[in-house]
Amino acid sequence: MKQSLFEIIENRPLTDSVMLMRLKGDTSDITGPGQFVNIKLDGLFLRRPISVCDCQGDVLTLIYKVVGKGTEVMKNMTCGKLDILTGLGNGYDMTKCGNSVLVIGGGVGVPPMYMLARLLREEGKKVTAILGFNTKAEIFYEEEFKALGCETLVATADGSYGTKGFVTDAMKDLSYDYFYTCGPEPMLKAVYNATPVSGQFSFEERMGCGFGACMGCSCKTLYGNKRICKEGPVLEKEEIIWEK
Amino acid sequence: MGKVNTKVDLLGIELDNPIIPASGTFGYGYEFAELYDINILGTFSFKGTTKDPRFGNPTPRIAECPAGMINAVGLQNPGVEKVVEEELPRLAKCFNKKVMANVGGFSVDEYVYTAKKLDACDQVGWLEINISCPNVHGGGVNFGSYPDSAAEIIAAVKKEVKKPVIAKLSPNVTDIVAIAKAVEAAGADGISLINTLLGMRINLNTRKPIIANKMGGFSGSAILPVAVRMVYQVANAVSIPVIGMGGVTTAEDVLELMMAGATAVEVGAANLIDPYASRDIVLDLPRVMEKYRINDINEIIGGCK
Numbered sequence: 404m405k406q407s408l409f410e411i412i413e414n415r416p417l418t419d420s421v422m423l424m425r426l427k428g429d430t431s432d433i434t435g436p437g438q439f440v441n442i443k444l445d446g447l448f449l450r451r452p453i454s455v456c457d458c459q460g461d462v463l464t465l466i467y468k469v470v471g472k473g474t475e476v477m478k479n480m481t482c483g484k485l486d487i488l489t490g491l492g493n494g495y496d497m498t499k500c501g502n503s504v505l506v507i508g509g510g511v512g513v514p515p516m517y518m519l520a521r522l523l524r525e526e527g528k529k530v531t532a533i534l535g536f537n538t539k540a541e542i543f544y545e546e547e548f549k550a551l552g553c554e555t556l557v558a559t560a561d562g563s564y565g566t567k568g569f570v571t572d573a574m575k576d577l578s579y580d581y582f583y584t585c586g587p588e589p590m591l592k593a594v595y596n597a598t599p600v601s602g603q604f605s606f607e608e609r610m611g612c613g614f615g616a617c618m619g620c621s622c623k624t625l626y627g628n629k630r631i632c633k634e635g636p637v638l639e640k641e642e643i644i645w646e647k
Numbered sequence: 648m649g650k651v652n653t654k655v656d657l658l659g660i661e662l663d664n665p666i667i668p669a670s671g672t673f674g675y676g677y678e679f680a681e682l683y684d685i686n687i688l689g690t691f692s693f694k695g696t697t698k699d700p701r702f703g704n705p706t707p708r709i710a711e712c713p714a715g716m717i718n719a720v721g722l723q724n725p726g727v728e729k730v731v732e733e734e735l736p737r738l739a740k741c742f743n744k745k746v747m748a749n750v751g752g753f754s755v756d757e758y759v760y761t762a763k764k765l766d767a768c769d770q771v772g773w774l775e776i777n778i779s780c781p782n783v784h785g786g787g788v789n790f791g792s793y794p795d796s797a798a799e800i801i802a803a804v805k806k807e808v809k810k811p812v813i814a815k816l817s818p819n820v821t822d823i824v825a826i827a828k829a830v831e832a833a834g835a836d837g838i839s840l841i842n843t844l845l846g847m848r849i850n851l852n853t854r855k856p857i858i859a860n861k862m863g864g865f866s867g868s869a870i871l872p873v874a875v876r877m878v879y880q881v882a883n884a885v886s887i888p889v890i891g892m893g894g895v896t897t898a899e900d901v902l903e904l905m906m907a908g909a910t911a912v913e914v915g916a917a918n919l920i921d922p923y924a925s926r927d928i929v930l931d932l933p934r935v936m937e938k939y940r941i942n943d944i945n946e947i948i949g950g951c952k
Contacts, residue, residue, distance in 0.1 A: 404682065404922070406922065406923065428947060443921075448715055448867055449716055449919075450920060451918065453867055462798070488922070577830065609706065609707040611919045612672075612918075612920070614678070615674065615678050616678060616679070617671070617672060617720065617919050618703065619718060620709070621703060621708075621720075621723055622706065628702055628723070
């Protein structure tokens with residue numbers, strides 16, 4: 404973990420409610436895909452945890468949905484510096500997948516799949532990306548995944564684009580060795596039940612600190628209690644206990 | 648700079664400075680030792696430890712407030728055996744001072760059992776008995792809510808241990824002075840306060856409480872004035888040392904609680920927002936002391952006119 408100041412170099416809308424922010428700073432503690440950063444914002448007590456969409460050189464890319472006070476503050480920033488904790492969380496383990504990999508993102512669960520897909524492609528893996536959204540107007544990053552050389556399938560709940568239904572409808576007839584996923588918990592659970600193949604899931608929980616001190620985001624797993632912010636947010640399929 | 652005296656005596660053990668990260672915001676210390684040398688601290692109070700391992704409350708456990716937060720973690724901890732066998736040896740590798748052991752429980756016997764186990768550890772300097780966690784015992788009723796039950800726990804623990812016993816008090820009571828006097832009479836060597844204030848937040852969209860446990864403990868800079876008031880009231884009513892805490896974010900806050908009567912000061916929620924908060928307060932303390940023309944920090948304890 405590292406605390407440092409990042410300079411905002413870009414902050415623009417991707418859809419009506421989803422924004423892309425690029426920042427420049429010390430990214431040396433971001434060690435792999437699936438980690439998150441925790442951002443201090445003026446006037447708000449708690450930091451805001453946001454998943455890392457991509458990190459290349461000293462440029463950090465975040466994609467966030469404007470859903471509350473914190474993301475509203477972020478949305479209105481055009482320049483300046485942000486106090487950010489980087490290198491948080493235990494991300495995706497890329498050593499466990501075979502050669503044909505499925506990455507499944509739903510809504511703002513799509514961004515962390517991007518860096519993962521990019522790195523998997525750089526390792527020469529065959530990557531199929533399934534991106535799930537509610538409706539056509541909410542779709543973002545389809546072209547970016549295609550540009551990585553991923554076969555990219557989009558599912559919309561209302562059928563306004565791509566496969567009508569959920570990500571699980573789009574993954575029905577595919578064959579793959581392993582999968583990685585991030586999205587709302589009902590989607591994660593549906594993916595869990597939809598395939599016999601092994602994979603890794605990234606979870607979300609309300610956090611106090613984001614670095615393992617407060618025990619605010621604990622969950623039970625078959626391998627014992629884990630903190631979503633520290634041992635997570637990525638858990639392996641074999642250890643998950645669905646509680647909610 | 649560097650000429651001022653920040654050393655204080657806390658129940659027979661000298662602290663290099665009065666800064667103590669509070670229980671529940673500093674784990675068992677070693678997590679923070681990855682970030683800085685935690686020997687810079689006066690000491691710290693480790694995560695509230697109970698007889699048996701506890702997962703704690705369901706999530707969500709955290710809600711935000713203006714200038715603060717609410718938590719309902721519910722004393723998640725690995726249980727005292729694991730703390731003694733695993734956590735303390737791990738801490739010994741990065742912390743060479745005495746640590747404050749924070750003890751939780753659900754019955755007199757449990758408090759005594761856990762306190763005795765920790766009393767036997769060389770690393771432990773003090774036993775801070777948490778009779779005030781708002782997140783267990785079904786919504787705020789706890790031993791610390793009444794003078795008699797508070798005194799019962801402290802007397803029972805005190806009888807079985809050798810190390811100084813500090814009673815950690817809840818602010819969620821009608822008369823904090825009555826509780827403070829009761830634990831002093833029961834043999835407490837010191838008092839720490841305030842634990843968190845019982846609070847609640849509601850999600851306007853779902854119309855449900857944000858926290859799964861509905862209520863939780865409110866902490867953060869917003870509660871500093873409550874802490875100053877209660878430390879002042881208690882320090883003026885008892886003759887044992889008082890450790891002040893509640894909303895401390897800066898070295899100025901430390902001086903304020905000490906003027907109110909605190910011998911040492913715990914830093915809580917600030918550690919969760921800025922992992923370096925306690926270290927930075929230690930580093931800033933001499934500068935702020937010079938600003939207010941304080942040569943020896945002991946001269947301001949209870950110095951509020």
